Amino acid sequence: MSTVIGQPVRRREDARLIVGRGQFTDDLKLPGMTYAVIVRSPYAHARIRRIDVSRALAMPGVLAVFTGKDLEGVLGPVPTAWIPPNADLKQTVHRALAVDEVRYAGDGVAMVVAEDRYTARDAAEAVEVEYEPLPAVVDAWAAVQEGAPLVHPDAPGNLALHWTAGSVDQKAFDEAEVVVRQRFVQQRLIPNPMEPRAAVAWYDPGTENLTVWMTSQNPHIHRFLLSGILGIPEHRLRVVAQDVGGGFGSKISCYPDEALVAHAARTLARPVKWVEDRSEHFMATTHGRDHVQEVELAGRKDGTIEALRVKIWANLGAYLSTAAPGVPTILFGLIVNGCYRIPQASTEVYGVFTHTTPVDAYRGAGRPEATYLIERMVDLFADAIGMDPVEVRRKNFVPPDAFPYTNAFGITYDSGNYPLALDKALERVDYGGFRARQAQARQEGRYLGIGFSTYVEMCGLGPSEVAGAVGFQGGLWENATVRVHPSGKIQVMTGASPHGQGEETTFAQIVAEQLGVAMDDIEVVHGDTDRVTMGWGTYGSRTLAVGGSAVAVACQRLIEKGRRIAAHMLEADADDVAFQQGRYQVQGVPGRSVSFQEVALQAHLAWNLPQGVEPGMEATANYNPSNFTFPFGTHVAIVEVDPDSGLVRLERYVAVDDCGTPINPLIIAGQVHGGVVQGVGQALWEGAVYNAEGQLLTGSFLEYAMPKARFFPPIETDSTVTPSPHNPLGVKGVGETGTIAATPAVVNAVMDALKPFNIRHLDMPLTPEKVWRAIHGKGERQ
Amino acid sequence: MIAERFRYLRPKDLDEALAWLAESQGEVRVLAGGHSLLPLMKLRLAAPQTVLDVERVEALRGIRLEGDVLHIGAMTRYHELARDPLVAEYAPLLAMAARTVGDPQVRNRGTVGGSICHADPAADFPAAALAMDAEVELRSRAGKRRLPLREFLLGPLSTALAPNELLAAIHVPLRAGWxxxxxxxxxxxxxxxxxxxxxxxxxxxxxxxxxxxxxxxxxxxxxxxxxxxxxxxxxxxxxxxxxxxxxxxxxxxxxxxxxxxxxxxxxxxxxxxxxxxxxxxxxxx
CATH class of the missing domain: 3.30.390.50 (CO dehydrogenase flavoprotein, C-terminal domain)
Structure with missing residues (x-):
């Protein structure tokens, strides 16, 4: 009977965004607006000797200059909101502006507020800061060595955390037929949403209410954390994130900057706007990934994987960002076995402070790092035993009849059919045909390669009890209110906070389907703590599975309330009234029916409601999921490597994804496309590079290579459908699958292409020079 | 990304442009397509006192045959070069190079004169123009001079352009059939x-x-x-x-x-x- 769910409905939000009628934070114009610029340290590590603001303050139009000393006792520290248990987490202090010492190039030291943004920018240059440069350490591995410069005196050895999970009996390795060991560098990435961060704050001295418009993936979390930093109670604080131009995780975090803007607005009693510029974004917005991984796999010659041991050093940067401690532990360490039934597995994580930009969630957050290592290890294992990598995968898959499946870390996978997705992908790429073509090409001196990534990921973290158990300092349920107006028009208030994912469309589809009303009668409201009761935001591919389920539950409540009113109107027993396609129908009596929207009107008029039914037509659900969801699939990359230049050309990309029941295939395809592009970006082009002094050498789009459309063939998408039993919609997250799957698929493909040159492994990004050097045996670049 | 304060001049013709170049004090930078200069200014790596926008100077435009050379105005955009029939016949190499510059937005704004005067060590157009034995036509209030491009390009971001001079055009020999x-x-x-x-x-x-x-x-x-x-x-x-x-x-x-x-x-x-x-x-x- 499905009519709206499953349809490729075009995104309703696109029209306003495409014609420039979106309302982004920087679009906001308030009377009396002032402009802030943050003065940032050019040094990665230095002592602040002196800050002289007098010249800046004397400039006409400058209203205020704040330094760290001014804020002592005024602004609280910037908190960490993920504290994994038994990890010995060092919660070092992160001040809104540095006081004695700066810890990364980009660390804020002062903020200037002026009448216009030009004056503010000039005044920022007039703030004189005298630094005493100190030795810096930028690499996680180097930072844990004896004698490395310390980032925080209260974190000896620069260790922010030490966390372990699972266990492996040493015998599994001692007695193994085959042991494969590999060290992987999971390079640092810089998230680059189209819109950089921005904030506008306005304080009403009469009511003492403060409003902050900001680029947020989770306004309620930001309200909660800002309340603590600012000392303004939550009920006097409103956070609004109307249109947000992407985040990819970087707008989850609570940064000092937005709090500074809010503080300035409170102090000056004037609205204050701050917009990060792109150069600032590169250095002051959280980065992603950055692991050194040592991986060991024990197996049998027949292709069976028996044990997996993982040890990593995760670079967390100079301060613990909001969710940072949870990313390389919970979101990584509990799923390193991927889609394989590996009886014994263990993860050991060292979280390390360095003099670099803080690292936090970036699309996939932990799961790309896990998927990369296991998918690469499977290929290396296949190589070691001379077996086809596809067959090794097939042999070790968690079989379809084993679900729910609990892995070696105690994580229970909801549902899956891994061979089905693999077979579909193999058929699409004509695997046998490709191998023949590859052999032929090699004869001609051309190097083609195919790479597989049979991934599974966990997303839509929950229930909240689990969030608590893993140290996430929040609940992971979601709130939805479905409000039916007297005219039958509907507003859906969601605590999820989409910022590009399209839930204004998909949530309306859910409501349209459930209540049988037209899409045009439904508006989805999000991103405003005054309009939405509560919420935990959009990240970790939770929005549809958790937020969408909340919407569905709220709709069910409305249907039940409406049934009682309808029965009363139709003079029938509520049990005899069925609800179908928007109408309450007395069963067996055709013609005796009333529409949902007619019932809603009667609910509001309340002239004649049944006993015990309250007026009004609004329902709220606080949906607490019963578990994560586990989307999976097979991605296949086909590449050609030019041996003369080392250039890797992506010839073909096939993605077969299973995200449960599809709500909107068009949006799913869009998510997969974007995700794949980002994942390939890590494999081939992207990578943040610091020099030894802690200067970011890839600080602009001139050096940092974001993927371009012209680098890609058309991405071919396909799907299988294995509904999740864990939520009422049967859905699984799809926002991160592409990023998670694509990286190892492409690296595996390049390594496959390079087989004739006996190259075992190259670390990402697989830049032309790196590949060329490997092919021609020139060693690593010095 | 906010530049330092600068004076903005937009001459209506060549005489006015040359007069301003002759009279202006301090560093003057000529703004053509702006795709190199403006980012540098926004990053505050360049901070000229005066920006002279030659957008309206008609004399800097146009592609035409002048005897045995092709005259290409300094304000010719890559996009124009890439689709011009004279260029296609007599200097296809220039069109080939122009098509590889940046992206469509850059090609719709970027100019051949801007590229040559900026002398970026990695710019495409100078290589193609050098291979074509191009000459540059330099104008100032004192007059006009011509210089082979190879003598004009001195080093990274460095040319033989005098402070009061404007690159008016390049002249390339006809290479039909090459x-x-x-x-x-x-x-x-x-x-x-x-x-x-x-x-x-x-x-x-x-x-x-x-x-x-x-x-x-x-x-x-x-x-x-x-x-x-x-x-x-x-x-x-x-x-x-x-x-x-x-x-x-x-x-x-x-x-x-x-x-x-x-x-x-x-x-x-x-x-x-x-x-x-x-x-x-x-x-x-």
């Missing part, structure tokens, strides 16, 4: 040439009567690969000969190194691209 190719390895981030090689061959009776090879991205500024040209001129360009010529494409050049490409790799890349460009320009026998 084999032409531009081979570029773009940087995946910036789109600039990690290395780019322009090749031009006048093939007559199975031999290369004239050969011009110009290289960008590899040295301090675009240059002519004299050693390569010498090896190839007058010869029949079989695979071995091309290989021989290409191997000398960075001869005597202090090769650039950056995060993306070491000097060794970049030299190798230049050789690979040179061979490809030469093969393409030579065509099949």
């Amino acid at each position: 084999g032409a190719a531009y081979e570029k390895f773009p940087h995946p981030a910036s789109g600039y040439a990690v290395a780019g090689v322009a090749a031009l061959i006048n093939k007559e009776g199975g031999a290369a009567r004239a050969v011009a090879v110009a290289v960008t991205g590899v040295g301090p500024v675009a240059y002519r690969a004299a050693a390569t040209e010498e090896v190839l001129t007058g010869a029949s360009l079989d695979a071995a000969r091309i290989q021989d010529g290409a191997s000398q494409v960075a001869e005597g050049v202090e090769v650039n190194a950056d995060l993306f490409a070491s000097a060794d790799y970049r030299r190798h890349l230049a050789q690979v691209l040179a061979a490809r460009a030469l093969r393409a320009a030579w065509g099949s026998d």
